[in-house]
Amino acid sequence: MALKLHGPAMSTSTSLVITCLHEKEVDFELVPVDLFAGEHKQPHFLAKNPFGQVPVLEDGDLTLFESRAISTYVAEKFKETGYDLTRQQNLQEAALVKVWMEVESQQFCPAIAPIVYQFYVDPLKGVSPDQAMIDVNLEKLGKVLDIYEARLSSTKYLAGDFYSLADLHHIPYTHYLMKTPAASVINERPHVKAWWEDISSRPASKKTAEGMTFGEK
């Protein structure tokens, strides 16, 4: 039975799982969820994820939510196919993948998410982006990326000289950031910029990006 992924292709969290599924060469059915219509707060969806957020993965009678938990599950269940995203065969490498996945979760995401929100979501409500909020978070993000710049001066990717789920987790939000003036925070840092160009040009990343059309049209 094929996996079912519930969520809109343009959502950052759903794209994260889609990118992972493509890297693992796993078939799945994408079931759209209409966030604008509030579908994620309807009882039938809350029965799958009581926190009312996308995505949700259904694998047989197993229902999972939280995109980072889903991607890790997919990477581990399908460890024999596609690209090796979690380095399970090497305890040390696997540990560093975990570290940098947590860095994305605890350091990077809290700084980048408000910026992307201001540029993309506020305008939908007829509100201008709050420049003060953008600036405050750009400063925080800059400090995090200074550390990334130093790290990527000694390793090709975040967890080591190998692409991993830790790098992949950065793609969706950064994809949207790069279409805004805030892209400079990436472009000003040569190693970060090179890393971004590398990870975003992987076939799985490019394929997922086609569906990431928030704000267009």
Next chain:
Amino acid sequence: MSTSTSLVIICLHEKEVDFELVPVDLFAGEQKQPHFLAKNPFGQVPVLEDGDLTLFESRAISAYIAEKFKETGYDLLRHQNLQEAALVKVWMEVESQQFHPAIAPIVYQFYVVPLKGVSPDQAIIDDNLEKLGKVLDIYEARLSSTKYLAGDFYSLADLHHLPYTCYLMKTTAASVINERPHVKAWWEDISSRPVSKKAAEGMTFGEKCTLKIKALLL
């Protein structure tokens, strides 16, 4: 006494793994000194050194320990069962993405702000208590059908909730836990595990101003 360090200590005890605890003086800003930044460029505790492997981020460290030492102590990750292991991951992310952002500011207001001679900001506390309450309503429903978060088995997902909740329960905000019978029963269960009680003895933030903080593990 730091929440993030306690999290790793509890995990080490559950796995029955020996370790050396090396104090880090946060009040003196030791975590921002070059020798510490060389270990964790983000300047935060804890850091785990295992031979020539240096790890940071408490949730990454705990998951590493639970996996490396999967053959000893308590089975925190359910690695033999793909479905159970997946649910442990889900609820670890829930702690990280839903629970933690609501509880951390409350604990900060009650414990850290007074150290600077400032009164806790009640508006921040109330705002986050409301958020935390909504998260705990979902926990209440979940814990009405399973004994623990990932299923009918204690796991790393439950453990990750211990440090912050331990501190919350010593404040007036404890009501947010006590008002929800299944959450309360779950809390009483997980906090009364021998390992949890042992770790709680070290979680003395706020009790005596002269105490230094710690947590660098070797």
